[in-house]
Amino acid sequence: MELNPFDVVKRQIDIVAKEMGLDPNITKYLKRVERALIVSIPIIMDDGSLQIFDGYRVHHLTVRGPGKGGIRYSPEVTLDEVKALATWMTWKCSLLKLPLGGAKGGVCVDPRKLSRGELERLTRRYTSEIINIIGPDIDVPAPDVNTNAQVMAWIMDTYSMNKGRSIPGVVTGKPIEIGGSVGRESATGMGLFYVLEAMYEKLNIILKTQSIVIQGFGNVGGWIARILYEHGCKILAVSDISGGIFYPDGLEIDKLLDWTQKGNYLKDYSDKRYKLITNEELLTIECDILIPAALENQITQDNAHNIKSKIVLEGANGPTSPKADKILFDKGIHVIPDILANAGGVCVSYFEYVQDIRAYFWDIDRINRELKRILLEAFEEVYKVTKERKIALRTAAYIISVSRIAKAIELRGFFP
Numbered sequence: 001m002e003l004n005p006f007d008v009v010k011r012q013i014d015i016v017a018k019e020m021g022l023d024p025n026i027t028k029y030l031k032r033v034e035r036a037l038i039v040s041i042p043i044i045m046d047d048g049s050l051q052i053f054d055g056y057r058v059h060h061l062t063v064r065g066p067g068k069g070g071i072r073y074s075p076e077v078t079l080d081e082v083k084a085l086a087t088w089m090t091w092k093c094s095l096l097k098l099p100l101g102g103a104k105g106g107v108c109v110d111p112r113k114l115s116r117g118e119l120e121r122l123t124r125r126y127t128s129e130i131i132n133i134i135g136p137d138i139d140v141p142a143p144d145v146n147t148n149a150q151v152m153a154w155i156m157d158t159y160s161m162n163k164g165r166s167i168p169g170v171v172t173g174k175p176i177e178i179g180g181s182v183g184r185e186s187a188t189g190m191g192l193f194y195v196l197e198a199m200y201e202k203l204n205i206i207l208k209t210q211s212i213v214i215q216g217f218g219n220v221g222g223w224i225a226r227i228l229y230e231h232g233c234k235i236l237a238v239s240d241i242s243g244g245i246f247y248p249d250g251l252e253i254d255k256l257l258d259w260t261q262k263g264n265y266l267k268d269y270s271d272k273r274y275k276l277i278t279n280e281e282l283l284t285i286e287c288d289i290l291i292p293a294a295l296e297n298q299i300t301q302d303n304a305h306n307i308k309s310k311i312v313l314e315g316a317n318g319p320t321s322p323k324a325d326k327i328l329f330d331k332g333i334h335v336i337p338d339i340l341a342n343a344g345g346v347c348v349s350y351f352e353y354v355q356d357i358r359a360y361f362w363d364i365d366r367i368n369r370e371l372k373r374i375l376l377e378a379f380e381e382v383y384k385v386t387k388e389r390k391i392a393l394r395t396a397a398y399i400i401s402v403s404r405i406a407k408a409i410e411l412r413g414f415f416p
């Protein structure tokens with residue numbers, strides 16, 4: 001069954017509103033977005049034909065500061081998906097106490113089917129279409145599924161050319177040469193690792209001894225695979241959109257990363273020992289830690305009963321549906337929620353934004369030290385509420401994040 005991601009968001013708000021006795025006016029307010037811009041992006045393709053793509057940029061809530069959130073390029077992008085992703089960014093920024101709100105953008109396109117020139121034209125035209133609602137003090141985009149530092153460079157350039165001066169603080173996740181931050185590329189992976197380490201300390205288990213399964217092998221899945229592999233963990237299976245590979249003795253992640261970084265799919269990697277599996281099969285492999293690091297709605301009521309890990313660490317945004325959450329909770333599986341687990345990305349994005357605005361750059365030690373400090377503080381807070389109230393980590397994270405937002409709304413009041 002296809003779940004509408006924005007319905008999932010509203011369901012999650014209802015769950016937390018009930019748990020914390022949230023003011024019904026605020027509950028109502030949180031279930032809509034501040035603004036949603038729909039644009040059409042006409043591009044002359046290399047063969048001379050015109051193609052028109054749909055694009056979106058959504059601000060969910062900017063009560064605590066400018067909007068922040070990635071831009072994804074994917075044929076599955078819909079307005080409701082972008083609204084859901086923008087809302088999750090609001091919770092994530094608030095949980096980390098970043099002075100930022102929630103936003104997200106998307107273009108409905110399969111970028112693998114575009115030439116480099118077409119991709120650049122698409123990015124520049126999309127940027128001009130949303131130019132009035134982005135900016136360092138309005139809304140600051142970043143990479144997400146299928147976008148990268150090069151795409152951010154084109155956005156920064158298009159915005160700057162229109163304003164008549166270089167404005168690096170309009171996007172984060174840029175190349176270092178034009179105002180990007182060291183440590184931004186690995187940030188989501190590092191963040192996942194710091195949070196996982198903290199969880200294992202609480203559980204009193206040595207992380208090194210654990211077996212791992214990862215869905216997704218892009219920026220998030222690839223980095224956490226590398227970090228855990230180098231840490232000494234056994235990675236049993238990984239997957240990309242072509243499917244997954246499985247080897248109970250542990251995959252050689254370094255070689256697989258070399259392979260996929262050259263543009264190859266995992267399924268074409270030739271090692272006779274590795275078994276090809278589907279993305280669905282991968283989720284139900286017996287392991288200690290399952291890391292969904294691809295798209296939303298992967299663990300649902302249909303397959304949650306078959307999950308055989310002890311921990312689910314959410315690298316993706318929204319990979320677990322509310323019904324699946326309940327099933328996993330009843331089975332005693334700890335789900336470390338997206339808004340905490342994968343928040344390292346937006347955290348270092350915030351550092352990049354601060355560095356751009358101050359025109360003063362930090363070294364990698366400072367980036368990772370401050371990243372760890374902020375994430376561990378959020379983790380401790382979430383863990384404490386989980387223990388006190390005997391609730392799931394997600395509910396605890398939401399209570400903390402939503403309380404902070406509710407307070408901000410109360411203080412500012414409703415205009416006029």
Ligand code: GLU
Binds near residue numbers: 342
């Ligand atoms: N796309 C990432 C996320 O979902 C990063 C957003 C950002 O850095 O603004 O958290």
